[in-house]
Amino acid sequence: MTPDTRAQLTRLRHELHQSPELSGQEELTAARIANELRARGADQVLTGIGGHGVAGVFDSGQAGPTVAIRCELDGLPIQELSGAAYASRIPGKGHLCGHDGHMVMVLGVADHLNQNRPQLGRVILIFQPAEETGQGAIAYRTDPKFPEVAPDYVFSLHNLPGLPLGDVQLCEGPANCASRGMKVVLSGKTSHAAAPQDGVSPAGALAALMPQMARLGRGGSLDADFALTTVTHVNLGEPTFGVAPGRAELWVTLRTVADARMQSLIDEAEALVAQAASDQGLGYEITYEDVFEACVNAPDAVDILSGSCARAGVNCEVTPYPQKFSEDFGQFGKDAKAAMFWLGSGEKHPQLHNPDYDFPDELTPVGVSVFVATIQSLLR
Structure with missing residues (x-):
């Protein structure tokens, strides 16, 4: 040149x-x-x-x-x-x-x-x-x-x-590792902050899922079993003092070396969400973005x-x-x-x-x- x-x-x-x-x-x-x-x-x-x-x-x-x-x-x-x-x-x-x-x-x-x-x-x-x-x-x-x-x-x-x-x-x-963004929406029912018992709050499920997701993939050696889960964003209710929340979002990045391990990690993460939602009487929706094989x-x-x-x-x-x-x-x-x-x-x-x-x-x-x-x- x-x-x-x-x-x-x-x-x-x-x-x-x-x-x-x-x-x-x-x-x-x-x-x-x-x-x-x-x-x-x-x-x-x-x-x-x-x-x-x-x-x-x-x-x-x-x-x-x-x-x-x-x-x-x-x-x-x-x-x-x-x-x-x-x-x-x-x-x-x-x-x-x-x-x-x-x-x-x-x-x-x-x-x-x-x-x-x-x-x-x-x-x-x-x-x-x-x-x-x-x-x-x-x-x-x-x-x-x-x-x-x-x-x-x-x-x-x-x-x-x-x-x-x-x-x-x-x-x-x-x-390069496979990765994808997992977006979890937990749906309950709002209520007056003075009567939270009359609503269905996703706060407990969200609080439980954050450490569970982090423990699901701890990283480690970059081999076929490698899995890393990173909580990147959370949102609970609206920024107000008068309403007990009825909706929450949890964003998690899933990362693996192998595509096969990614599928098993997805299955494990979705099972955690289903269990947490069931325990708290919540609905939930899971979608994926930024999907890389x-x-x-x-x-x-x-x-x-x-x-x-x-x-x-x-x-x-x-x-x-x-x-x-x-x-x-x-x-x-x-x-x-x-x-x-x-x-x-x-x-x-x-x-x-x-x-x-x-x-x-x-x-x-x-x-x-x-x-x-x-x-x-x-x-x-």
């Missing part, structure tokens, strides 16, 4: 950083990306995939595999406090997970492909919406346009605070990435331990050999989703070099 290209990508990253859009709302970001791909000589640019998804196609015109590089478009509903000169201009929204950096790395790959077309097969650059809600990859992969760009191999990355800057960590097998790296794709890091001169550690946080990238592995790697943001860098997080621009050429080496290993 030339200094001019690197500077151009940095400026572009800062511009994207200033205008984050939330999951499912990435219209302007997608339009900007589509124009950037056209300017970089993509043979075809598809838009509106799974919402605001974009695909840039670089086709050799020769038979061969289709290799995809995937990144994300969406930001987060968090007020940025980084203090950067290019900080978000949108109140309450920020690129505080590094998706702006991921986008420019993939555009850096497009810069390379513009000058060095694949010798065989095709490269598909995937810009996916709505990763943060777990809905984007499903919508992208099931869109009627997806068969036009369906890959044989697909690779992605995520920057990782806590890992030395520019180092790569690569997981064998499970790479486990992300599992294919062995062949892991070997390819490991070799790519070696050729790119990037330090790479292969580990059997997945990340606890979730990713919807695993959806692409249902149709292709897929693998995601972690690119270190620095051992003391602010954590993902922190209000003071900012993507390190030093990572851009590193990510581009690994992706380029991966494409070359398969299409040359």
